[in-house]
Amino acid sequence: MSYLGLVLANLRRNRLRSLLTGGAIALAVLLVCILLTMPAGLDALLSRLSNNTRISVVNKAGLVYSMPYAFARKIRALPGVEDAVGQVWFGGAFEDDGKVTFPNFAVEVDHIETVYPDYGISPQGLADFRRYRDGMIVGRETMKKYGWKLGDRVTLRSTVWPANLDLRIVAEIPNDRSPIAWINREYLDQALKAKGRSLGILGIVWVKVTDPKEVNSVMLRIQELTRNSEAETSTQTEKSFFSAFFGSLEGFVTILMVVTVLVSLCIVFIAGNTASMAVRERAGEIAVLKAIGFRRGSIFSMLIAETVMLSFTAGAAGVGLARLLTELLRNAAAGSPQLGPLGGFIVNQAVVVQGLLLSLAIGVVAGVVPAFGAARKPVAQTLREVF
């Protein structure tokens, strides 16, 4: 028998208690690991959604406020700008849904190809989008959702404008996670003019910058351009834009992280209580060990080793389970557009290390007080109390 053997034997002393404590620790570490994947997962999601040379321009007052249509042309003329596309929220509802179930915008068709070269839209589709005023480009997620295919005709009833537009699907955005749809701005404008209205505004302008190094200077130029105008603008990179859009989700993640920290603390207290009970129950044995010559350091080390070993083993199991779960989720997400974004939440090496460190910390913090107390107490006093 060795010191390690003694520690392991003591862990086996009350198997049910060790199992339950280990289970609680494993579950807590699993939860923490999954939550730790969220910031990186969201970041990956945003990175996938965004392009580092694309910036958004919106009314400084907020996304629901408009900007003059002329802004798009003026922005296109700025140095460092490759192209820009003005968009306005159409808010079209399909058939009798009555509600907008996917984001759809009226866009300047001639500028889509240059601003979104990374979207992988087919050249034929883009050509048809320019050719047919009633053309519509639809993201694959929405295509799948409604069972649409290229060439289908659909009618969208705007919830914002007095216009019901008959549209033909001319192209698809080949991304399983893209729900958006674009229609021709001129087509909407004509429909409104027929009813005595005009579409002279923009909701957002997406700007493609020639060089990633130029992004900041272009953003400053745009803000300078619109300063003191009727609609001052706010600019941000596409990643920041989506990040702000998902801001509430990040807040939710923050709350979850706080809850997770509290859960971890609870586990520390539970494990600490278990360790204290174990030490109390073995007070006689510990006294005997000290009496036969085990030093305080040895007693402390053995007791802390027990909690650390239990916590670390359970934590490692929790980390492994978390990794397995996220792998399963990723595999499931690969074939499911609904689960798609969840595929980005991966227990990577950093999360594994953090999970294992947390397990270690739980063991040390939970064990240190009872171990120190048992080791510090003079052997004669312990013997008097116990026997």
Added chain:
Amino acid sequence: MSEAYATGAASPLIRLDHVSRWYTRGVDEVHALEDCSLEIPAGRFVAFMGPSGSGKSTLLNLVSGIDRPSAGEVWVAGQLLNELSEDELAAWRARHVGLIFQFFNLVPVLSARDNVALPLLLTDLPRAERQQRAEIALRVVGLEHRVGHSPRTLSGGEQQRVAIARALVSDPDLIVADEPTGDLDARNAEATLGLLRQLKEEFGKTVVMVTHDPRALRFVDQVFHLDKGILLEGEAERRAHEALVLAGGAAPASAGGAAPAASAAGRGA
């Protein structure tokens, strides 16, 4: 205290010089032992006897280096224990003292062999040798057929023999036993006392025991009687000893009996 005594051959293994021990319990100060002086030569089997609260266990704790005196000096095997720190005392105990307790206090999750080998964890011996020595110690106490058994499967007498083997395994100068027969039936109590006597006879160990058991008189060389923290002397000691003999004990084996032994420092059988 002469240097020769402190380091010395031909000197007693244990010497207590005007030792007192008091401690606080709540707001009270308990005087567990008062001005106690005694000497125990090497190779003796000695008992501390007296009623509950008489200071026997305190005296045993001082002799075994588990506790330190509030006043006076405790010399064991040439070492002044007062001057050792807690950790130094632990190391000293590991080398020089084997301990036996009333309730055996074996680790229930370890086999008999592993329990016996526990003190050897504190040595540099390789694992195989530790196991071998543990098995030899178990053979000495007649439990060679129970080496792999858990303490839960052993009788009380067998558990106490495992505890004796544990005390013996590191080949200490001194074996101390606190009420070793207190939790045993008559047959096992006699066997345990016989075994302790055997350690003295065959291995030359000095055995110091605290007991209430009058049967111990038939096995020990010398008895020290205590009452209310005081080592009895003269008439008080004689009366205590007679009461013990009447209760069922017999005079100790050595010449001079118990009564002369339980006198002032240096006096014994």
